[in-house]
Amino acid sequence: MRFEVWAPEARDRVTLHLEDMGRRHMGPEHAGRGDMAPANVGPADMGPADMGPADMGREHMSPGHMWPEHMRLPMDRAPDRDGWWTAEAPAADGTRYSFALDGGPVLPDPRSRRQPDGPDGPSAVVDQTAYRWRTAWQGRDLPGAVLYELHIGTFTREGTFDAAAELLAPLAELGITHVEVMPVCPFPGTHGWGYEGVSPWAVHEPYGGPEAFKRFVDTAHGLGLGVVLDVVHNHLGPSGNHLPRFGPYFTDTHRTPWGAAVNLDAPGSDEVRAYLLGSALAWLRDFQLDGLRLDAVHALADRRALTFLEELSAAVDALSAELGRPLFLIAESDLGDPRTTTPRAEGGLGLHAQWNDDFHHALHTALTGESQGYYADFAREPLAALAKTLTRVFFHDGTYSSFRGRTHGRPLDRTRTPAHRFLCYAQTHDQIGNRALGDRLSATLSPGLLACAALLVLTSPCTPMLFMGEEWGAATPWQFFTDHSDPVLAEAVRTGRRREFAAHGWAAEEIPDPQDPATRERSCLDRSETGKEPHARLLAWHRELIALRRNQPDLSDPDLAATKVAYDEEARWLAYRRGDLRIAVNFSGEPALIPLGGGRNRGGGRVLAAWEPVGPPDADGVLRLPPESGVVLADD
Numbered sequence: 001m002r003f004e005v006w007a008p009e010a011r012d013r014v015t016l017h018l019e020d021m022g023r024r025h026m027g028p029e030h031a032g033r034g035d036m037a038p039a040n041v042g043p044a045d046m047g048p049a050d051m052g053p054a055d056m057g058r059e060h061m062s063p064g065h066m067w068p069e070h071m072r073l074p075m076d077r078a079p080d081r082d083g084w085w086t087a088e089a090p091a092a093d094g095t096r097y098s099f100a101l102d103g104g105p106v107l108p109d110p111r112s113r114r115q116p117d118g119p120d121g122p123s124a125v126v127d128q129t130a131y132r133w134r135t136a137w138q139g140r141d142l143p144g145a146v147l148y149e150l151h152i153g154t155f156t157r158e159g160t161f162d163a164a165a166e167l168l169a170p171l172a173e174l175g176i177t178h179v180e181v182m183p184v185c186p187f188p189g190t191h192g193w194g195y196e197g198v199s200p201w202a203v204h205e206p207y208g209g210p211e212a213f214k215r216f217v218d219t220a221h222g223l224g225l226g227v228v229l230d231v232v233h234n235h236l237g238p239s240g241n242h243l244p245r246f247g248p249y250f251t252d253t254h255r256t257p258w259g260a261a262v263n264l265d266a267p268g269s270d271e272v273r274a275y276l277l278g279s280a281l282a283w284l285r286d287f288q289l290d291g292l293r294l295d296a297v298h299a300l301a302d303r304r305a306l307t308f309l310e311e312l313s314a315a316v317d318a319l320s321a322e323l324g325r326p327l328f329l330i331a332e333s334d335l336g337d338p339r340t341t342t343p344r345a346e347g348g349l350g351l352h353a354q355w356n357d358d359f360h361h362a363l364h365t366a367l368t369g370e371s372q373g374y375y376a377d378f379a380r381e382p383l384a385a386l387a388k389t390l391t392r393v394f395f396h397d398g399t400y401s402s403f404r405g406r407t408h409g410r411p412l413d414r415t416r417t418p419a420h421r422f423l424c425y426a427q428t429h430d431q432i433g434n435r436a437l438g439d440r441l442s443a444t445l446s447p448g449l450l451a452c453a454a455l456l457v458l459t460s461p462c463t464p465m466l467f468m469g470e471e472w473g474a475a476t477p478w479q480f481f482t483d484h485s486d487p488v489l490a491e492a493v494r495t496g497r498r499r500e501f502a503a504h505g506w507a508a509e510e511i512p513d514p515q516d517p518a519t520r521e522r523s524c525l526d527r528s529e530t531g532k533e534p535h536a537r538l539l540a541w542h543r544e545l546i547a548l549r550r551n552q553p554d555l556s557d558p559d560l561a562a563t564k565v566a567y568d569e570e571a572r573w574l575a576y577r578r579g580d581l582r583i584a585v586n587f588s589g590e591p592a593l594i595p596l597g598g599g600r601n602r603g604g605g606r607v608l609a610a611w612e613p614v615g616p617p618d619a620d621g622v623l624r625l626p627p628e629s630g631v632v633l634a635d636d
Contacts, residue, residue, distance in 0.1 A: 110246055159191065269304075296333075425467065584633070
């Protein structure tokens with residue numbers, strides 16, 4: 001088979017170090033022949049990786065890693081592809097291999113499809129055709145979806161794909177349509193969030209590796225669940241990042257919170273962009289995924305006329321047409337820019353959806369009263385902020401942001417933009433895990449307020465998303481945890497975390513140690529809660545609301561302009577209309593009198609769902625809603 005690597009940094013030679021599969025399986029007379037079947041390591045299967053600061057990549061190599069016995073084969077410069085080196089050699093699924101540049105240390109393949117011994121070990125050939133898919137999956141598109149964000153390492157105590165797959169059936173029964181899986185690329189150690197991953201073409205081995213991930217996806221599809229994968233193109237983890245030795249994957253032209261930026265517009269960026277594009281398409285094609293969630297696209301520094309995100313969007317749309325099933329991209333962006341999800345033909349980037357943190361911030365301040373940091377602008381009038389995000393998506397749409405100290409955002413044309421392009425949620429891994437103690441809303445809110453949050457998320461015009469365990473008000477925290485083997489890096493992460501929260505008044509001993517295995521253990525879901533109150537009641541409430549969303553066409557109507565909202569900031573109630581349905585919530589500890597108006601609602605209205613017993617509006621159209629409660633009403 002043919003091995004290839006882009007290594008423009010190599011001056012004189014590149015050597016392929018290959019486990020001696022030819023001598024082991026074929027006999028010595030065949031050693032060195034290149035007539036084995038390809039195993040998806042050629043250029044058509046190569047793509048971008050997770051990237052991070054170049055200087056960190058140089059500092060955290062592992063020269064003491066044990067490598068298998070191997071052959072050393074010289075590679076040739078590709079005559080028609082600048083910076084590329086190639087070699088033909090016998091190999092099969094599972095064959096370990098690596099590259100050495102100019103006689104330097106052996107390094108894993110930047111486009112490795114498997115790292116069986118971790119990020120610093122040799123790569124392994126993967127035959128992508130070996131897995132026999134059980135489900136003839138036709139795809140599941142985003143309109144009408146209810147997403148569920150989960151982390152493989154804490155969704156179960158085992159922390160594996162196979163263990164997680166066994167618990168997908170209850171999600172399908174709940175009414176979830178897609179699971180959004182947090183990053184699965186290799187990272188140091190066994191447990192971590194996944195955002196410090198490397199080898200962005202590969203799958204974290206402690207989770208089960210690539211074949212186990214395919215089994216997970218296959219199981220999900222068999223239950224009717226789509227699968228979305230969170231991918232990180234804006235940086236690479238600091239440990240196991242060997243890319244800078246091969247080529248200009250990073251550039252000092254721009255700086256990011258992680259150091260040097262991924263090279264999307266400097267010399268050499270054509271190959272870097274192709275690397276990232278190939279990786280994204282490989283996930284969708286080889287693992288039969290339905291979509292990708294793109295981490296922090298605002299951190300992708302790119303000044304080229306044709307941006308990387310436009311290229312990616314076009315490539316995914318082309319792959320969708322080729323495969324004959326829907327594929328989509330969901331961006332995480334804090335720019336408040338409608339062009340992120342505007343079609344390319346209309347001058348936008350063409351991404352299919354994006355997370356809407358503005359909705360989260362408005363809802364969070366209405367529920368908790370918190371006003372620190374970026375919550376400050378929303379906390380001034382939280383219900384007004386919530387009303388705006390329900391009808392116009394972005395709270396900052398050309399308005400002043402005190403957190404940023406400047407005007408932020410741009411107005412959305414809600415008459416032309418379908419609401420399903422924006423995901424709304426009360427909790428995410430970011431909004432829980434980046435708190436000092438990783439505390440969920442359930443740690444401080446009453447069951448009634450949790451029910452109000454669920455009602456607003458699951459009846460909003462936007463696409464709803466839940467974070468794992470939210471459906472039963474899980475009491476377990478979700479904390480920041482790492483498993484770095486480098487003691488210097490481990491201590492830097494530990495002290496950095498404590499220093500960050502010390503500025504907000506937290507004592508160092510109160511901040512969970514990311515390196516302590518107990519931090520990860522505390523973050524694993526406890527499903528025994530689902531049989532206890534109030535968890536069982538909250539779970540039933542989520543099931544009822546998701547069924548209502550599925551069965552009531554008005555709740556899946558993507559017309560933002562059709563949503564009408566009323567609220568009383570002082571009395572702490574909010575109500576909105578979606579077609580023939582009225583949704584009302586009372587955040588107050590006192591009963592609320594909510595004037596729903598005349599028309600068909602006067603003296604009538606059928607209760608479709610209610611957290612607490614509630615009657616229809618009175619003859620004057622006034623609804624009496626119990627404290628910390630919500631209701632869905634249908635016009636008679």
